[in-house]
Amino acid sequence: MSGTKKSRSKRDISPTHQNAAAIDIGATMHVAAVGPDHVSEPVHSFGTFTGDLHRLADWFTQCGVRTVAMESTGVYWIPVFEILDQRGFEVILVNARDAKHVPGRKTDISDAQWLQRLHEYGLLRASFRLKGEVAVMRAYLRQRERLLDYAASHIQHMQKALTQMNLQLHHVVTDITGATGMAIIRALVAGERDPMVLAAHRDPRCHASAETIRQALVGNDREEHIFALTQALELYDVYQAKVALCDVRIEAVLKRLRKASCASVGKPPCVRTMKKQSNGPAFDVRAALHGLLGCDVTQIHGLGPYLALKLVAECGTNLSAWPNAKHFTSWLCLSPSNKISGGKVLSSRTRRSGSRAAALLRLAAVAVGRTETALGAFFRRLSARVGKAKAVTATARKIAVLFYNTLRHGMKYSDPGASHYEESYRRRVLTNLERRAKSLGYTLQPAPAPG
Structure with missing residues (x-):
C-alpha cells in the first residue's frame, strides 16, 4: 500500500499558477474562489455594484492572488474584468466550453472552485481579447452597426406607409433611400401631392422614366399614413446623424493608431473597384487602412x-x-x-x-x-x-x-x-487520372479530334 501511495504522489501534477483565483460571474452576485492554502474561507460572494467589485479586488490582494480566471457570461464579466485589470491582476477570459463538461458542479460555489482548480494547474486557455485603441474602434464600429439596423427598420416603416397609400415608389426605384426616393419622400412629408411635381424630383441617373414615376405616385393619400411616414423619416434622419457621429470617432481612432504605429508607408496601389459601398463611412477608409497597416487588404x-x-x-x-x-x-x-477515435474520423x-x-x-x-x-x-x-x-x-x-x-x-x-484556376484544376484532375490508370496497368491517350 505504501508503494502504491508513493507512486501516485510521484504522478501528481505540479501547479502552474501558485496564486490563482477564479470567479463565477452572475447578474446580481459574483462568487470568487482562491486556493484553500491561502485563507481559511477560500470562497466568498460579492455583489455587482462598483464598490463590491473593489472589495473583491481588495480581498484578492490580501490573499496574494496574481492571476484570475472567469467565464465569458453575457456582458456581466466586462466591469469585473476591467476593474481587476486596472488593479494590476492578470485576468484571463475563458470559454465555458472548455470547463462545462464536468459532472457534479451544480452550484455557483462548486463552479468557482472548479475553475480555480483548473486555472491553478494551467488547464484553461485564455480567449483572444483586443486591447487599446483597436478595442475602442471595435466598440464604435459595433455601435455604428446597431444604428444602421435601427435605421433599416424605419426604412421598412416608410415603405409600409407608402404601400398603404398605394404609392408604388419601391417598384420604380432601386432604393427608396437613394437620391430620387428620398427627394420624393421629403416632398410628400412637406405637403406636396401632385404626381407631376413629385416625379420632377427624379435624379438623372434613375433608370425609370419620369412618366413611370408619375404613374406610380398616383395614390390614395390619408392623414394617418402621412403621419406615420413623417415620423419614420424623422427617426431615420436621427439615426443617420448618429451614424455620422460614429464616423467622426472612428476616423479619429484611426488617426491615433496611425500616429502610434510610426510606420512609413508608400503610395497605395490602384483601386480595384470604383463602386461605392452602401452604408460605408463618410471618410476614405481604404487610405486610412493603408496608412495604418502598410498594405492594401482591399x-x-x-x-x-x-x-x-x-x-x-x-x-x-x-x-x-x-x-x-x-x-x-x-x-x-x-x-x-x-474528432478522431481509434484511428477513425468520427466527424470533420x-x-x-x-x-x-x-x-x-x-x-x-x-x-x-x-x-x-x-x-x-x-x-x-x-x-x-x-x-x-x-x-x-x-x-x-x-x-x-x-x-x-x-x-x-x-x-x-x-x-x-x-x-487560370479552371485550367489548373483540369491539369490536377488529368494528373490524378493518369496516375490511377498507370496503377491499373493502363495508359491514357487523348481522344482524336472530331472530323
Whole structure:
C-alpha cells in the first residue's frame, strides 16, 4: 500500500499558477474562489455594484492572488474584468466550453472552485481579447452597426406607409433611400401631392422614366399614413446623424493608431473597384487602412474597404496572436474539426461559432462567388459538388488565409483569373487520372479530334 501511495504522489501534477483565483460571474452576485492554502474561507460572494467589485479586488490582494480566471457570461464579466485589470491582476477570459463538461458542479460555489482548480494547474486557455485603441474602434464600429439596423427598420416603416397609400415608389426605384426616393419622400412629408411635381424630383441617373414615376405616385393619400411616414423619416434622419457621429470617432481612432504605429508607408496601389459601398463611412477608409497597416487588404476580392475595416477591428492590426494561418482559421471555426477515435474520423464538421469576423468572411465569400476570379471559380466548382453552404465556408477560409498572410507577412495578392484556376484544376484532375490508370496497368491517350 505504501508503494502504491508513493507512486501516485510521484504522478501528481505540479501547479502552474501558485496564486490563482477564479470567479463565477452572475447578474446580481459574483462568487470568487482562491486556493484553500491561502485563507481559511477560500470562497466568498460579492455583489455587482462598483464598490463590491473593489472589495473583491481588495480581498484578492490580501490573499496574494496574481492571476484570475472567469467565464465569458453575457456582458456581466466586462466591469469585473476591467476593474481587476486596472488593479494590476492578470485576468484571463475563458470559454465555458472548455470547463462545462464536468459532472457534479451544480452550484455557483462548486463552479468557482472548479475553475480555480483548473486555472491553478494551467488547464484553461485564455480567449483572444483586443486591447487599446483597436478595442475602442471595435466598440464604435459595433455601435455604428446597431444604428444602421435601427435605421433599416424605419426604412421598412416608410415603405409600409407608402404601400398603404398605394404609392408604388419601391417598384420604380432601386432604393427608396437613394437620391430620387428620398427627394420624393421629403416632398410628400412637406405637403406636396401632385404626381407631376413629385416625379420632377427624379435624379438623372434613375433608370425609370419620369412618366413611370408619375404613374406610380398616383395614390390614395390619408392623414394617418402621412403621419406615420413623417415620423419614420424623422427617426431615420436621427439615426443617420448618429451614424455620422460614429464616423467622426472612428476616423479619429484611426488617426491615433496611425500616429502610434510610426510606420512609413508608400503610395497605395490602384483601386480595384470604383463602386461605392452602401452604408460605408463618410471618410476614405481604404487610405486610412493603408496608412495604418502598410498594405492594401482591399486588393483581395470580396474584401471591400468597410468590410476590411470591420475585420481589422475584430482581429487586430497585425494578427500576432496566432502563430500561423491554420491557427487563425481554427479560431474563426472555418477549418474542419478533428474528432478522431481509434484511428477513425468520427466527424470533420466545422464548429458552430458566433464570431463576427467569421460572419464577415462568409459575406465576402458569397460576394466573391459572383465574380470572374479564381476565388469565384473555386466557389462555383465546390458549390456544384458539395453544396453552397460548404462552399461558403471553404471560400471564407481561403479569404481568411489571404487576409492573414497579407497583414502578417505583407503578401501582395494578385488574382490569376477564373480561366487560370479552371485550367489548373483540369491539369490536377488529368494528373490524378493518369496516375490511377498507370496503377491499373493502363495508359491514357487523348481522344482524336472530331472530323
